[in-house]
Amino acid sequence: QVQLVESGGGLVQAGDSLRLSCAASGSTFSSYSVAWFRQAPGKGREFVASIRWSGIRTDYADSVKDRFTISRDNTKNSAYLQLNNLKPEDTARYYCAASIRAPSTSALDYRSWGQGTQVTVSS
Numbered sequence: 001q002v003q004l005v006e007s008g009g010g011l012v013q014a015g016d017s018l019r020l021s022c023a024a025s026g027s028t029f030s031s032y033s034v035a036w037f038r039q040a041p042g043k044g045r046e047f048v049a050s051i052r053w054s055g056i057r058t059d060y061a062d063s064v065k066d067r068f069t070i071s072r073d074n075t076k077n078s079a080y081l082q083l084n085n086l087k088p089e090d091t092a093r094y095y096c097a098a099s100i101r102a103p104s105t106s107a108l109d110y111r112s113w114g115q116g117t118q119v120t121v122s123s
Helices: none
Strands: 003-007 010-013 018-025 033-039 046-051 058-060 068-073 078-083 092-099 117-122
Touching: 003 092, 018 033, 018 092, 018 117, 033 068, 033 078, 046 068, 046 078, 058 068
Parallel strands: 010 117
Antiparallel strands: 003 018, 018 078, 033 046, 033 092, 046 058, 068 078, 092 117
């Protein structure tokens, strides 16, 4: 099972950008699909984006499409989430997740999770 560590969160203003990173270890990262989820206070965990092991196919939640970009570099055992044009409603803790299966929008399908990184967007 792969271990994941997120980084790159912070406090930014509306319209700013951030790049989140997810560093993997402990298993063959290139065999895993990767997804980003987020959770705001008092809300459930929400799917943000996913990417297949090859990096060719990606999927996004409608709320972030055209603003966020998921990518990966299997040579560095890392995945990334570029967040552009951030909005206050993007404020949440962002989690990286990995699955040996094909990508899914359900958190239940992912067995490996990082500890999360906080993104706070002020208006």
